[in-house]
Amino acid sequence: MNLLLIDKYLIWSFFKKIFSVLFVFIIIFLIVDLIEDVDRMLDYNLTFNQFSFIYYYSIPHYMNIAFPMAILIATVMTFTLMQKNNEITALKASGVSIYRLTIPFFIIGIILTILMFYFENIVVTKSNTLKSNLEKKYYNKNQKNNINKNIILQIDKNRTIIIDKFNFRNKSAKNVSIQEFEDNTLKSRLDTENLIWLNNNWVAKNSTYRSFDNKSPFRSLSDTILHLNIKPMDLIESTVKPEEMDFWRLKAFIDRLKSNGREHRKWLVDLYFKTAFPFSNIIMILFGVVLTIRKPRTNFLIGLGLSIFVIFIYYIMIKAGQSAGYSGAVPPLLSVWIANILFFICGLILLTKTKS
Numbered sequence: 001m002n003l004l005l006i007d008k009y010l011i012w013s014f015f016k017k018i019f020s021v022l023f024v025f026i027i028i029f030l031i032v033d034l035i036e037d038v039d040r041m042l043d044y045n046l047t048f049n050q051f052s053f054i055y056y057y058s059i060p061h062y063m064n065i066a067f068p069m070a071i072l073i074a075t076v077m078t079f080t081l082m083q084k085n086n087e088i089t090a091l092k093a094s095g096v097s098i099y100r101l102t103i104p105f106f107i108i109g110i111i112l113t114i115l116m117f118y119f120e121n122i123v124v125t126k127s128n129t130l131k132s133n134l135e136k137k138y139y140n141k142n143q144k145n146n147i148n149k150n151i152i153l154q155i156d157k158n159r160t161i162i163i164d165k166f167n168f169r170n171k172s173a174k175n176v177s178i179q180e181f182e183d184n185t186l187k188s189r190l191d192t193e194n195l196i197w198l199n200n201n202w203v204a205k206n207s208t209y210r211s212f213d214n215k216s217p218f219r220s221l222s223d224t225i226l227h228l229n230i231k232p233m234d235l236i237e238s239t240v241k242p243e244e245m246d247f248w249r250l251k252a253f254i255d256r257l258k259s260n261g262r263e264h265r266k267w268l269v270d271l272y273f274k275t276a277f278p279f280s281n282i283i284m285i286l287f288g289v290v291l292t293i294r295k296p297r298t299n300f301l302i303g304l305g306l307s308i309f310v311i312f313i314y315y316i317m318i319k320a321g322q323s324a325g326y327s328g329a330v331p332p333l334l335s336v337w338i339a340n341i342l343f344f345i346c347g348l349i350l351l352t353k354t355k356s
Contacts, residue, residue, distance in 0.1 A: 025066035075288025242270035
């Protein structure tokens with residue numbers, strides 16, 4: 001028996017189903033998003049071309065979310081159809097085990113996991129940024145898009161900076177307060193009307209310094225160079241969402257936070273999530289095989305229902321783990337990988353108990 005020919009047949013059938021299911025999911029996501037945003041589009045009088053571009057840049061993000069779902073359903077469809085046509089029974093009679101049939105699927109899962117990691121961190125992050133920029137442009141017409149407001153950032157272990165407005169085009173901040181704490185008690189603060197980035201230094205203009213632990217608590221300062229462990233890019237990135245940064249840019253940002261002694265747990269959880277989520281492709285193939293092979297008489301509707309249930313539980317677990325990581329209840333790495341570990345072990349146990 002030519003097993004390579006069978007592998008090609010399975011792979012071709014599998015990929016046709018993946019892209020068909022993926023297309024359906026993307027259409028559903030776009031329709032739901034359009035229904036939710038139609039009132040806002042009408043309020044801002046967006047043209048067809050304007051909102052079309054917003055949704056065009058949403059497609060990579062929807063693909064990234066829907067891909068594990070599409071893989072699971074495509075796996076169930078492939079094996080259910082083979083069972084319906086008695087192809088699996090014929091292959092077993094010819095001496096081909098179930099484990100041998102799953103090998104090309106798991107190889108595909110590994111390849112897709114690697115591809116989806118790069119797809120998310122090259123294509124999806126860029127499209128999310130472009131979409132965000134368009135939404136700011138069309139939905140915030142009365143605001144200056146180059147200004148970030150109400151920034152609170154920990155400079156180092158004991159100091160926090162509070163900025164009312166930051167203009168990242170001319171790298172200047174207005175109404176800035178730098179506060180130093182010791183044992184949760186305010187030790188000193190410097191308030192300045194303007195903080196400007198000049199020659200790789202922060203220059204404070206018209207400042208007031210107050211100390212709460214000496215006899216000269218109040219001083220007025222003119223132009224003063226401040227030694228702060230932050231740069232304009234840190235202030236810009238502090239308002240950027242993790243999904244708009246790729247893995248390498250996010251890692252570099254976290255390294256800067258660590259070197260300055262600033263809080264970085266949330267960002268670290270999001271960094272590990274970028275590696276954990278693509279692994280779900282392998283898990284979905286594993287469960288797709290188990291759901292259909294363990295019960296040969298399972299029809300497509302039952303398989304589809306079980307697939308939706310597995311997807312639902314998986315997404316709840318991975319999001320719950322992410323929230324636990326944000327709160328500090330679970331270490332960042334474990335918080336986003338715990339769902340993968342549990343599902344993978346469970347899937348392997350069920351697979352090994354399957355009659356081959």
